[in-house]
Amino acid sequence: xxxxxxxxxxxxxxxxxxxxxxxxxxxxxxxxxxxxxxxxxxxxxxxxxxxxxxxxxxxxxxxxxxxxxxxxxxxxxxxxxxxxxxxxxxxxxxxxxxxxxxxxxxxxxxxxxxxxxxxxxxxxxxxxxxxxxxxxxxxxxxxxxxxxxxxxxxxxxxxxxxxxxxxxxxxxxxxxxxxxxxxxxxxxxxxxxxxxxxxxxxxxxxxxxxxxxxxxxxxxxxxxxxxxxxxxxxxxxxxxxxxxxxxxxxxxxxxxxxxxxxxxxxxxxxxxxxxxxxxxxxxxxxxxxxxxxxxxxxxxxxxxxxxxxxxxxxxxxxxxxxxxxxxxxxxxxxxxxxxxxxxxxxxxxxxxxxxxxxxxxxxxxxxxxxxxxxxxxxxxxxxxxxxx
Ligand SMILES: Cc1cc2nc3c(=O)[nH]c(=O)nc-3n(C[C@H](O)[C@H](O)[C@H](O)COP(=O)(O)OP(=O)(O)OC[C@H]3O[C@@H](n4cnc5c(N)ncnc54)[C@H](O)[C@@H]3O)c2cc1C
Numbered sequence: 001x002x003x004x005x006x007x008x009x010x011x012x013x014x015x016x017x018x019x020x021x022x023x024x025x026x027x028x029x030x031x032x033x034x035x036x037x038x039x040x041x042x043x044x045x046x047x048x049x050x051x052x053x054x055x056x057x058x059x060x061x062x063x064x065x066x067x068x069x070x071x072x073x074x075x076x077x078x079x080x081x082x083x084x085x086x087x088x089x090x091x092x093x094x095x096x097x098x099x100x101x102x103x104x105x106x107x108x109x110x111x112x113x114x115x116x117x118x119x120x121x122x123x124x125x126x127x128x129x130x131x132x133x134x135x136x137x138x139x140x141x142x143x144x145x146x147x148x149x150x151x152x153x154x155x156x157x158x159x160x161x162x163x164x165x166x167x168x169x170x171x172x173x174x175x176x177x178x179x180x181x182x183x184x185x186x187x188x189x190x191x192x193x194x195x196x197x198x199x200x201x202x203x204x205x206x207x208x209x210x211x212x213x214x215x216x217x218x219x220x221x222x223x224x225x226x227x228x229x230x231x232x233x234x235x236x237x238x239x240x241x242x243x244x245x246x247x248x249x250x251x252x253x254x255x256x257x258x259x260x261x262x263x264x265x266x267x268x269x270x271x272x273x274x275x276x277x278x279x280x281x282x283x284x285x286x287x288x289x290x291x292x293x294x295x296x297x298x299x300x301x302x303x304x305x306x307x308x309x310x311x312x313x314x315x316x317x318x319x320x321x322x323x324x325x326x327x328x329x330x331x332x333x334x335x336x337x338x339x340x341x342x343x344x345x346x347x348x349x350x351x352x353x354x355x356x357x358x359x360x361x362x363x364x365x366x367x368x369x370x371x372x373x374x375x376x377x378x379x380x381x382x383x384x385x386x387x388x
Contacts, residue, residue, distance in 0.1 A: 001191070002167065006030035007358065008186050008195040010174050010209055012039060014046030014150065014344050015337050016201030017157035018351025020166050021076065023199070026359060028165030032195065034188050036173030036205075039158055040151065043277070044203045045314050047151055048226065049260025051344035052244045054090040054145040055114045058104045058388055061366045063112040065346060068365060072348035073148065080156040083149070088239045088257055090145015093124060094248035095136050099387050102140050102248055109142065117141045128243065130236050130302040145244050147259055148345050157348070177212040184334065197333040197358035204277035204314045206338050213328050215372075218382050219338065220317045222272040225284050227292060228263035231305035237264050250387045253295050255303070263308050266292050266300075270315065270341060270386040277314055284310035315341030319382035325350060325370040326357075333358050336372070341386075 006027055009020045012035035020033040037043060053073075055066045073085045092105060102118075109116050118140055121133035127141075158168055169188070176187040177198065186193045200209045204221040236242060242257040246269070255266040271288045289310060296304045316338055318324060323346075324338040335357045337343075337350050349365070356363040376382045 003191060003193045005032040005193060005195045007032070007197045007199070008184070008193060009033040009199045009201060010177075010186065011035065011200065011202035011205070012158065012168060013044045013201065013203050014154055014347040015203070015339060015350050016199070017154050017161070018347040019199045019201055019337075019354045020161040020168060020351070021157040021164070021348070022352040022355040023359075024161040024164035024166035026355065029167070031161065031166035032193060033161065033166060033168040034172040034174055034186070035168070035170050038170045039168065040154065045316065045339060046154055046344060046347070048311060048313065049149065049151060050256050050265065051148045051150045052090065052145070052246070052254060052256070053085060053148040053345035054142060054244070055109065056090055056092055056105050056116065056140060056142045056145060057108055059369070060108045060111045061369050063108045063114060064366055065349060067112070069346045069349040070144070072352050073153070076153070076156055076160065076348050080160050082152070082156060084153045084156060085146060085148055086239060086259070087144060087146040089141060089143050089243040091124070091128070091139050091141050091243045091245040092248050093133070093137060093139030093245065096138050098248055099250035100248040100252060102138065105140055114142065130242070130300055132299055132301060141243070147239070147244060147256060150344055153347065157351070174209060177209055179331070199354045199358060200334070200336040201354070203339070204316045206316060206336065210336065213331065213334070215328065217324065217338070217377055218319055218379065220274050220384070221277050222270065222315045222317060223275040223280050223285070223312055224267065224270070224272040224315050224341070225288060225310050225312045226265050226267040227289060227310040228261045228265050228308040229296070229303055229305045230263040230308055231303050233302065234258050234262065236302065247295070247299070251291060252387060253292060255300070261308055264303050266296060266303065268292055270317070272315065275314070280314070282312050284312065317341055317384075317386060318377065319384045320376050321386050321388050323370040324372060325353060325367045326372045329372065332361055
């Protein structure tokens with residue numbers, strides 16, 4: 001069994017599968033991916049049918065990265081010969097005075113040349129009749145918003161990484177990383193592997209591998225959930241007629257048209273409690289579900305219907321809710337990415353950026369807002385800002 005590789009990716013969820021894919025496009029068989037569970041497992045952050053993808057973001061650097069994200073998915077779609085992004089249009093809506101002001105989104109898109117429409121409540125209800133809104137509500141519609149097909153995209157990254165020559169090993173949990181003679185030794189089970197560059201994409205478990213580099217980040221892991229509702233009339237919620245949407249206030253909710261199930265999916269963003277990823281349960285939080293149902297009763301009553309199921313999933317949250325995407329201090333050939341509970345849409349472009357960081361020592365992507373040396377990550381008890 002081969003144990004000497006040029007590049008190792010530690011953790012094969014959404015981001016790590018993206019990294020394995022982009023590394024393999026350039027380095028083929030010199031790439032190894034290690035996953036502690038089975039590929040496609042449901043204990044982390046990246047499973048389920050769908051994730052929202054959008055250009056609409058509160059800062060220009062995210063909008064710019066989102067443009068690159070669409071390009072990266074398109075490359076993968078071409079390579080894999082399957083569709084992985086479905087455009088439905090995206091609607092961000094909420095009170096004119098809210099915890100998440102839409103103005104910052106409009107300003108960022110304007111700065112990046114992204115077209116959008118600013119709509120009042122009447123216009124929103126004319127275009128998407130299931131909404132029940134009063135005049136205090138406004139919204140921003142951006143036509144490129146849509147669905148990143150999460151489980152299918154992960155499988156495509158993994159399949160294509162293997163087709164480009166990479167080795168992906170399941171049930172290969174990494175327990176030790178150390179630097180030996182300018183290379184990395186990575187112990188997975190009983191097997192010591194060697195590599196020259198290392199990508200850490202361990203999601204909720206990130207602090208374990210980072211501890212071998214003397215790092216501990218102030219990350220909070222929360223147990224989130226989504227619920228599939230089967231309304232009696234699905235027709236107004238077909239993806240050709242209904243957008244992905246985000247309610248921009250605290251609490252924040254989001255939802256999808258019919259996709260993956262004969263049902264719509266709705267959830268509260270960052271509505272979950274802190275958990276340990278190794279001991280967490282999978283049962284739904286009924287209070288959280290109650291908040292989602294109350295929201296739907298008031299603003300989207302036609303979406304309520306029998307609940308098919310509620311599925312839990314984890315967020316790994318830095319205190320400012322910004323990504324971590326950087327090389328490790330003092331180790332230019334080791335890099336880390338942490339998704340902050342909104343990175344699936346960027347999974348492929350983050351994989352590409354990690355590849356550039358460890359292979360070229362640089363990237364054209366603006367990652368200045370995602371660096372490890374930002375002051376808040378060094379604070380002992382940093383303030384948490386999850387509503388962005
Ligand atoms: C309910 C929910 C809704 C979301 N909605 C959206 C959305 O609409 N749009 C969006 O863009 N994003 C969304 N996100 C966020 C997005 O899904 C995550 O940011 C992204 O999936 C993070 O992927 P990851 O690879 O970092 O983590 P993970 O998928 O958890 O992958 C980490 C992997 O590393 C493995 N691992 C860890 N430690 C080791 C080790 N020592 N050895 C080997 N393997 C190891 C783990 O087993 C795991 O497979 C959502 C997340 C959730 C939970």
